[in-house]
Amino acid sequence: MPHSFSFERxxxxxxxxxxxxxxxxxxxxxxxxxxxxxxxxxxxxxxEPQALVDLGLQIVISNTYHLHLQPGEDVVASLGGVHxxxxxxxxxxxxxxxxxxxxxxxxxxxxxxxxxxIFPGETAPTRKKRTGKPLVKLTESGADFRSVIDGSPHSFTxxxxxxxxxxxxxxxxxxLDECTSPxxxxxxxxxxxxxxxxxxxxxxxxxxxxxxxxxxxxxxxxLYGIVQGGAFHDLRLESARxxxxxxxEGFAIGGSLGKSKRDMWNVLDWSVPLLRDEAPRxxxxxxEIQDLFTCVARGIDTFDCAAPTRLARNGSVxxxxxxxxxxxxxxxxxxxxDAPIDPSCDCFTCRTHSRAYLRHLCRAGExxxxxLATIHNLRFLVRLMSDIRNSIADGTFSxxxxxxxxPL
Amino acid sequence: MPHSFSFERxxxxxxxxxxxxxxxxxxxxxxxxxxxxxxxxxxxxxxEPQALVDLGLQIVISNTYHLHLQPGEDVVASLGGVHxxxxxxxxxxxxxxxxxxxxxxxxxxxxxxxxxxIFPGETAPTRKKRTGKPLVKLTESGADFRSVIDGSPHSFTxxxxxxxxxxxxxxxxxxLDECTSPxxxxxxxxxxxxxxxxxxxxxxxxxxxxxxxxxxxxxxxxLYGIVQGGAFHDLRLESARxxxxxxxEGFAIGGSLGKSKRDMWNVLDWSVPLLRDEAPRxxxxxxEIQDLFTCVARGIDTFDCAAPTRLARNGSVxxxxxxxxxxxxxxxxxxxxDAPIDPSCDCFTCRTHSRAYLRHLCRAGExxxxxLATIHNLRFLVRLMSDIRNSIADGTFSxxxxxxxxPL
Numbered sequence: 001m002p003h004s005f006s007f008e009r010x011x012x013x014x015x016x017x018x019x020x021x022x023x024x025x026x027x028x029x030x031x032x033x034x035x036x037x038x039x040x041x042x043x044x045x046x047x048e049p050q051a052l053v054d055l056g057l058q059i060v061i062s063n064t065y066h067l068h069l070q071p072g073e074d075v076v077a078s079l080g081g082v083h084x085x086x087x088x089x090x091x092x093x094x095x096x097x098x099x100x101x102x103x104x105x106x107x108x109x110x111x112x113x114x115x116x117x118i119f120p121g122e123t124a125p126t127r128k129k130r131t132g133k134p135l136v137k138l139t140e141s142g143a144d145f146r147s148v149i150d151g152s153p154h155s156f157t158x159x160x161x162x163x164x165x166x167x168x169x170x171x172x173x174x175x176l177d178e179c180t181s182p183x184x185x186x187x188x189x190x191x192x193x194x195x196x197x198x199x200x201x202x203x204x205x206x207x208x209x210x211x212x213x214x215x216x217x218x219x220x221x222x223l224y225g226i227v228q229g230g231a232f233h234d235l236r237l238e239s240a241r242x243x244x245x246x247x248x249e250g251f252a253i254g255g256s257l258g259k260s261k262r263d264m265w266n267v268l269d270w271s272v273p274l275l276r277d278e279a280p281r282x283x284x285x286x287x288e289i290q291d292l293f294t295c296v297a298r299g300i301d302t303f304d305c306a307a308p309t310r311l312a313r314n315g316s317v318x319x320x321x322x323x324x325x326x327x328x329x330x331x332x333x334x335x336x337x338d339a340p341i342d343p344s345c346d347c348f349t350c351r352t353h354s355r356a357y358l359r360h361l362c363r364a365g366e367x368x369x370x371x372l373a374t375i376h377n378l379r380f381l382v383r384l385m386s387d388i389r390n391s392i393a394d395g396t397f398s399x400x401x402x403x404x405x406x407p408l
Numbered sequence: 409m410p411h412s413f414s415f416e417r418x419x420x421x422x423x424x425x426x427x428x429x430x431x432x433x434x435x436x437x438x439x440x441x442x443x444x445x446x447x448x449x450x451x452x453x454x455x456e457p458q459a460l461v462d463l464g465l466q467i468v469i470s471n472t473y474h475l476h477l478q479p480g481e482d483v484v485a486s487l488g489g490v491h492x493x494x495x496x497x498x499x500x501x502x503x504x505x506x507x508x509x510x511x512x513x514x515x516x517x518x519x520x521x522x523x524x525x526i527f528p529g530e531t532a533p534t535r536k537k538r539t540g541k542p543l544v545k546l547t548e549s550g551a552d553f554r555s556v557i558d559g560s561p562h563s564f565t566x567x568x569x570x571x572x573x574x575x576x577x578x579x580x581x582x583x584l585d586e587c588t589s590p591x592x593x594x595x596x597x598x599x600x601x602x603x604x605x606x607x608x609x610x611x612x613x614x615x616x617x618x619x620x621x622x623x624x625x626x627x628x629x630x631l632y633g634i635v636q637g638g639a640f641h642d643l644r645l646e647s648a649r650x651x652x653x654x655x656x657e658g659f660a661i662g663g664s665l666g667k668s669k670r671d672m673w674n675v676l677d678w679s680v681p682l683l684r685d686e687a688p689r690x691x692x693x694x695x696e697i698q699d700l701f702t703c704v705a706r707g708i709d710t711f712d713c714a715a716p717t718r719l720a721r722n723g724s725v726x727x728x729x730x731x732x733x734x735x736x737x738x739x740x741x742x743x744x745x746d747a748p749i750d751p752s753c754d755c756f757t758c759r760t761h762s763r764a765y766l767r768h769l770c771r772a773g774e775x776x777x778x779x780l781a782t783i784h785n786l787r788f789l790v791r792l793m794s795d796i797r798n799s800i801a802d803g804t805f806s807x808x809x810x811x812x813x814x815p816l
Contacts (some may be wrong), residue, residue, distance in 0.1 A: 048776050075768075361449075
């Protein structure tokens with residue numbers, strides 16, 4: 001049994017499913033709802049781990065696929081797991097790598113579409129085969145794929161992924177799943193979901209076997225289950241019931257969330273109420289500002305999303321009240337603008353540099369820009385999530401959401 | 409007259425021309441000998457200015473050519489000059505851009521060789537014309553060139569460069585010169601040097617006219633002269649005498665320093681004794697570890713060099729005692745190495761991260777690596793220069809140099 005993992009619910013919004021809580025792990029606690037920083041390769045792009053501490057980020061998510069390929073889980077384990085390896089000694093998740101196997105592995109560079117999975121005798125509807133040899137072969141036992149780094153062959157099974165994640169030693173880990181595409185039809189999505197369910201049982205079983213083995217770096221690790229089912233009502237209900245009944249410590253909503261915000265909200269409206277209220281709920285790969293409000297309102301506790309840091313590197317920085325709550329520093333209007341990105345922001349970047357200087361760095365392609373812009377966008381989200389938590393505690397969540405332009 | 413610029417010499421090495429001093433500017437003082445960080449576009453690559461303060465760097469050099477093209481000197485001036493613009497409120501130099509006009513402007517991308525200068529009716533010996541239209545046209549009045557950013561036409565004259573540098577507002581500025589190549593012959597180098605001398609007089613005159621104009625950002629700015637003459641004995645003597653007799657506040661050794669360390673040392677041995685002892689001496693674009701010892705021994709007070717930060721970005725980090733005093737973190741031997749780059753280093757990177765983690769970031773191409781490695785290499789040089797200063801004060805400079813493998 002995990003020794004130091006718990007999730008305490010503290011406040012509820014009277015009008016929505018929004019709630020606040022405290023997620024406690026062996027590496028500290030996370031006030032929820034929370035934004036989870038995306039540290040794919042055990043670093044958030046352009047930021048050293050100490051900068052995350054300084055800006056108040058509570059938790060990061062790294063990727064099993066990437067760390068398996070480079071530097072390898074045994075290297076990470078020998079250095080104390082992702083915490084010892086990176087020096088980030090706070091709560092950490094690892095995604096299972098399922099999404100990466102099926103998307104990055106079959107990337108355009110290699111001449112195949114986003115999804116290239118195969119059932120025996122069946123081709124996924126979205127599969128556009130452009131080479132004779134698929135880069136990913138998916139069977140009941142797991143996935144065979146080639147490294148995007150050097151083309152070397154690798155296999156993931158539900159069991160091997162758990163072993164890799166035990167070695168990586170994050171506080172919260174996720175089992176191998178197949179991440180279907182919004183273009184997959186009902187039949188494919190159902191078959192895929194059923195297999196993901198069988199993999200969930202296998203992953204849980206493997207996790208129980210390994211959990212108390214003292215050779216792994218983090219004895220207090222926990223496993224979340226992943227709800228699949230695409231944007232199909234019956235499948236989401238089935239998956240939420242199936243996964244929700246298993247002995248996971250928390251739940252993630254994964255896979256295709258449809259083709260619109262409305263589809264995504266439907267998925268949450270169907271799935272979340274079927275998950276045990278006392279378990280934390282994570283939404284995989286989602287985190288635009290609007291989503292933070294609308295999905296918290298649907299009972300989500302944690303989010304991870306690469307967009308805020310990717311936007312930053314492209315010059316797009318958050319500013320409340322601007323269109324989509326962001327401005328692009330590449331814009332000529334900022335060339336001599338002596339103001340900080342956001343005069344009300346307390347981040348290092350806003351305390352130290354003008355829009356004009358940041359715009360210059362951005363246009364010159366200076367690496368220092370990536371870091372400064374990323375600091376601002378993450379600090380902005382850290383403060384926004386804090387405001388959201390406070391509003392839930394105060395009973396003003398709906399009005400806060402409306403104030404930001406997202407009536408619930 | 410400049411109000412707050414001074415150079416106080418404090419100690420001399422009894423065996424060499426090495427000396428310690430304090431260079432005082434309107435933005436603080438610099439203990440010499442000192443390494444000058446290369447902040448070409450008003451930022452050291454991959455480091456925000458505050459990181460330079462934290463690691464103890466004393467002074468940076470930015471580039472007139474780059475800042476003229478982007479964002480333009482008027483923008484920089486409107487934000488308080490390079491200091492106000494970047495937030496680096498410590499001593500700063502600007503190079504004149506002569507080197508960049510003649511090398512970057514005529515870059516390979518544009519189909520010409522490194523040097524593409526033209527005397528009327530004459531082609532420089534190294535010029536390999538690969539396009540019909542030269543990108544740089546050099547005349548008595550100055551240089552006409554095209555921007556590497558957008559191809560737009562620009563002109564530099566000795567006077568306009570001073571105006572640009574007055575607007576940029578660095579503490580120490582340099583006049584327009586032509587930077588000849590080691591492949592230029594005696595005749596070309598001599599004609600170029602004579603023109604650079606005429607430009608020096610014009611630059612000094614323009615500087616005197618503008619110096620006390622209160623519309624410019626830094627009233628305490630000073631102008632150094634640049635000694636040219638290639639690797640030719642008679643020309644270096646002539647240039648050092650000519651430039652040394654002009655009313656510059658300090659001197660830089662520029663241009664071709666020959667084809668070997670021996671050639672470079674000869675140039676310094678010829679030039680430095682002819683420069684007023686009370687004026688500071690800067691060596692442009694040089695700063696390998698060996699050079700810091702051998703050129704300090706020849707009377708150099710300050711150095712700028714992009715190599716230490718470029719090496720860092722390529723994974724090559726300084727470690728005393730390693731071959732060439734550096735190791736490359738890409739090397740497989742560091743894959744599980746839990747030690748810092750240098751156990752005796754007090755930089756943020758060595759205090760915080762292992763070689764294994766840094767190697768992982770380097771091989772993954774993470775931007776965070778560039779910053780962490782750059783911090784180490786610059787901190788290493790800051791400490792080395794401090795050790796060199798202390799050894800000069802203690803009379804142990806020669807033995808320190810020998811200890812590092814560079815007997816003088």
